[in-house]
Amino acid sequence: MNETLKKEDKPTLSRRTRDERKLLERLKRRTGFYKKKSAKQEKMLPALKKTAHDNMERLTNEAKFARNVRVASKHDRRVRWRSRWRLYTFIITGALLIALSAYLLYSFVFVITDIEVEGGEMYTEEEIVSSSGITLGTKLFSPWLDLDAAKTSIFESCPYIGEVTFEKSIPGTLKITVTESEALFVSEVYGEYALLSKDLHVLDIRKHCPDGYIKLILPDVKSAIEGYEIEFADDIFEVVSKIAAAASNESICDMITKIDASDRFNISIIYDGRYNLLVGSVADIELKLRIALEMMEDDVFTDDSRGTIYLDDVNKPSIVIDNTLTFD
Numbered sequence: 001m002n003e004t005l006k007k008e009d010k011p012t013l014s015r016r017t018r019d020e021r022k023l024l025e026r027l028k029r030r031t032g033f034y035k036k037k038s039a040k041q042e043k044m045l046p047a048l049k050k051t052a053h054d055n056m057e058r059l060t061n062e063a064k065f066a067r068n069v070r071v072a073s074k075h076d077r078r079v080r081w082r083s084r085w086r087l088y089t090f091i092i093t094g095a096l097l098i099a100l101s102a103y104l105l106y107s108f109v110f111v112i113t114d115i116e117v118e119g120g121e122m123y124t125e126e127e128i129v130s131s132s133g134i135t136l137g138t139k140l141f142s143p144w145l146d147l148d149a150a151k152t153s154i155f156e157s158c159p160y161i162g163e164v165t166f167e168k169s170i171p172g173t174l175k176i177t178v179t180e181s182e183a184l185f186v187s188e189v190y191g192e193y194a195l196l197s198k199d200l201h202v203l204d205i206r207k208h209c210p211d212g213y214i215k216l217i218l219p220d221v222k223s224a225i226e227g228y229e230i231e232f233a234d235d236i237f238e239v240v241s242k243i244a245a246a247a248s249n250e251s252i253c254d255m256i257t258k259i260d261a262s263d264r265f266n267i268s269i270i271y272d273g274r275y276n277l278l279v280g281s282v283a284d285i286e287l288k289l290r291i292a293l294e295m296m297e298d299d300v301f302t303d304d305s306r307g308t309i310y311l312d313d314v315n316k317p318s319i320v321i322d323n324t325l326t327f328d
Contacts, residue, residue: 016056024052110140113172120178123158128176131157140168154178159203159227184248185259186213189224198248200230200241214247215258239264239282246285252293258327270327271296274305280312291317 027048028034033041113136117125132150139145151164154176162181168174181197186209188194195204195213202224218240220233232240240261247256247269258270269277269289275296279288288311295309295317307321 020056116175155227185216187216217260276308
């Protein structure tokens with residue numbers, strides 16, 4: 001085995017010896033070794049050999065260091081690539097697992113198994129669920145679960161419902177909360193009578209005029225469809241809605257019997273069947289009604305007093321008492 005090692009090391013030693021000799025020759029030429037006498041050469045030779053040997057050792061060590069650096073750099077690059085591939089593999093595997101889990105949850109877990117309804121009195125739970133078009137087995141988070149379309153369908157089928165909200169509960173419950181509107185006004189439309197909420201939604205269409213509602217005379221109507229806002233031929237919806245909102249105030253709505261909003265600049269309100277409030281335009285309608293209430297509460301007027309209150313100018317309101325007035 002030693003002979004084998006010696007044979008393997010021999011070329012290396014011979015090569016190193018040759019390199020060291022070359023260094024020594026260079027030093028000799030550089031120091032003028034050959035121009036000196038023999039005695040001087042004998043003195044210089046050991047020092048030159050030592051310098052050549054030291055330089056050879058330094059070059060050998062530098063070569064080894066450079067080789068070790070290259071080997072270490074390659075090793076580091078391999079380690080970094082392995083770490084990156086492990087990271088990429090982990091990320092891709094994690095993403096696939098998440099996607100698979102989401103698909104399984106979406107397809108087999110988050111499915112509507114129960115539909116709850118709250119807030120309905122005029123309609124049964126079955127009627128509301130049926131009108132929504134949502135069925136059991138529908139995926140809870142499906143992009144095809146169109147809640148806006150379901151809400152519109154409920155409004156069309158159940159016109160007395162004024163507000164609908166949906167709430168999803170994991171894993172499979174859909175809660176429908178409805179708020180029903182109250183009919184406050186009745187208006188004649190094309191020979192029929194439409195019951196309207198305070199926000200002018202058409203709740204019902206009847207052949208005969210029912211009692212117990214505020215009669216609301218409207219401008220030209222374009223359409224009156226159950227479950228939708230009433231539409232006017234002209235752009236006057238905002239004006240009428242302000243009148244309706246003001247009249248729906250709890251403090252006065254029970255005493256108002258009739259509102260004539262057919263002319264936006266000459267609106268009148270019959271209050272308690274005894275006073276005709278000429279409010280003019282809808283501007284400052286809330287203030288005008290407050291002024292009218294204060295005037296009617298004056299001790300000067302008796303319970304049988306009748307008259308007309310002029311409120312077109314809020315700075316100069318006036319009242320004319322005429323107990324012969326009658327209002328239908």
